[in-house]
Amino acid sequence: MKSEAKTVIIGGGIIGLSIAYNLAKLGAEDVVVLEKSYLGNGSTFRCGTGIRQQFGDEANIRMMKRSVELWKGMKEELGYDVEFKQSGYLFLLYDEEELESFKANVRLQNRFGIPSRIISPDEAKMIVPPLNTEGVIAAAWNHTDGKANPFRAVFAYANAAKKLGVEIYEYTEARDIKVEDGKIRAVLTNRGEIKTGRVINAANAWAPLINKMAGIPVEIPIHPYKHQGIKTEPIKPGQIEPMVISFKHGGVYLTQEANQGGVIGGYELKYGPTYDITPTYEFLRGVSYRFTQLIPALKYVNVIRIWGGFYAETPDHNAAIGRINEVDEFYIAAGFSGHGFMLAPAVGEAVAELIMDGKTDKPLDFYDPYRFERGELRQQAIQMG
Ligand SMILES: Cc1cc2nc3c(=O)[nH]c(=O)nc-3n(C[C@H](O)[C@H](O)[C@H](O)COP(=O)(O)OP(=O)(O)OC[C@H]3O[C@@H](n4cnc5c(N)ncnc54)[C@H](O)[C@@H]3O)c2cc1C
Incomplete structure (x- = not known):
């Protein structure tokens, strides 16, 4: 050295x-x-x-x-x-208040040349075929x-x-x-x-x-909070290409890995401040429930791994x-x-x-x-x- x-x-x-x-x-x-x-x-x-x-x-x-x-x-x-x-990010929106705030975000993003837009639930389903669009009134979508x-x-x-x-x-x-x-x-x-x-x-x-x-x-x-991630066994490529997010389902986010086909993601559950990153059963249960609310077919897919890590959070x-x-x-x-x-x-x-x-x-x-x-x-x- x-x-x-x-x-x-x-x-x-x-x-x-x-x-x-x-x-x-x-x-x-x-x-x-x-x-x-x-x-x-x-x-x-x-x-x-x-x-x-x-x-x-x-x-x-x-x-x-x-x-x-x-x-x-x-x-x-x-x-x-x-x-x-x-492969894009797709924010699912469930009420007028959410829609209005995402419309304002999209306007701001467009000013800086980001081609985001508000789309219909039907268009969202074309992008993510196995998506459950029940209750979805619109989505914010950016393909870049x-x-x-x-x-x-x-x-x-x-x-x-x-x-x-x-x-x-x-x-x-x-x-x-x-x-x-x-x-x-x-x-x-x-x-x-x-x-x-x-x-x-x-x-x-x-x-x-x-x-x-x-x-x-x-x-x-800056404080360390434990957040967790999950990965499933691979599914047929191209099913869940974008990151799909619902704040109405506890901030759940999920996507299919680019090359391996597993579905990965998480939700808002956090612990801390702590330097402990041991994964929890509470997360496994909570994330599985939310994944299957968004993509019901995932109930037939096995989880292969969960893990903990830090969000180093500021106020x-x-x-x-x-x-x-x-x-x-x-x-x-x-x-x-x-x-x-x-x-x-x-x-x-x-x-x-x-x-x-x-x-x-x-x-x-x-x-x-x-x-x-x-x-x-x-x-x-x-x-x-
Ligand atoms: C479950 C989860 C999901 C996430 N999802 C996303 C996502 O989708 N997209 C995204 O952008 N971000 C995501 N993040 C956040 C992202 O992981 C972090 O913001 C990013 O990795 C921070 O990088 P970093 O290099 O600052 O920190 P780190 O990767 O934590 O690197 C800091 C390094 O410093 C080292 N270190 C500490 N103290 C010392 C020392 N005294 N001497 C020498 N080395 C030291 C540590 O060992 C560590 O390797 C996620 C995080 C988690 C936990």
Whole structure:
């Protein structure tokens, strides 16, 4: 392991790796990623694979529009197929109030060039043939949303970053950060010390612990909540192509994996704050019930796996991204709740631009880490699960 590096990124999830890759792409030398376990083991390998631009605020729509452009070109850019598929997102709407709020979202999305629209229950059933449309009055549909394989995406970013000179150390835990006179001097790990002048906190659910190590005085409320996922045995491909969501059924979301055919998803049940991610029977029962309400035929399909993972939640469900003023060259990109996988390409690009160019055209102000302390919460991000 190196004993000195210009930049140390703490966290080997999709966010830390995307930042590492983008920094190296912009010419940063001497970048190191520390991961306390194996790459992806935090939230990233436990996610629901969904990628959408259907948000209800300008910043997330713009970030996701850029992310989708990057997801689209990722196979060519990173040289590895991440199984990105634009199979759409379908929000089922059951009453006028829901419909009105989704109409407003669609108008905003259309202003930024996202081709979302409100469709009829019959059209929804054409898109998802086994869908139960009882009670559905309309749906919000965007065919350019989609999904990708988190396992492949992690390895794509890691390998591309390594090719550009980034060093990635797995099973290497940051245990302390030496700061003197407001300047970072070193990161102490279980494998020794790395002298450095710059740290990027990409530890998501563990981000508050990293802030504490560096003595960051600003309060950035990120709390780990256990959310769970489920996967069924494969069914005939093409049955449930888009991500299908119903807030009226406890925030249930489900989709068929792009290449393997299993149905994956979850719902709003959460526990915490906690660092325990043991799966629960309550989830298995609750998610199975909701899946079969939306797609009745799923009652004949076997579940093969359930798992737990973290939503690293902030009070407005938007991440904290930016520079910390009190400690020179300390940055944070953490607290991504249920949408960090999809945002990773644009976040990596934005943070790298901020560091290398001192500015970015992406709306990072929205994710200002100081907004909590100022009591300026953003509009709640639309969140699945
Ligand atoms: C059930 C579920 C479904 C989800 N579905 C979706 C979805 O459909 N779409 C979507 O976009 N998002 C989804 N998410 C959210 C998504 O998984 C996260 O937002 C995203 O993975 C965050 O990436 P990250 O790199 O910030 O965090 P992580 O992947 O958690 O990476 C942080 C890493 O930091 C490491 N670390 C922590 N402390 C230290 C230390 N001291 N030293 C070294 N390393 C350290 C951890 O081990 C971890 O690997 C879902 C999450 C869950 C749990």
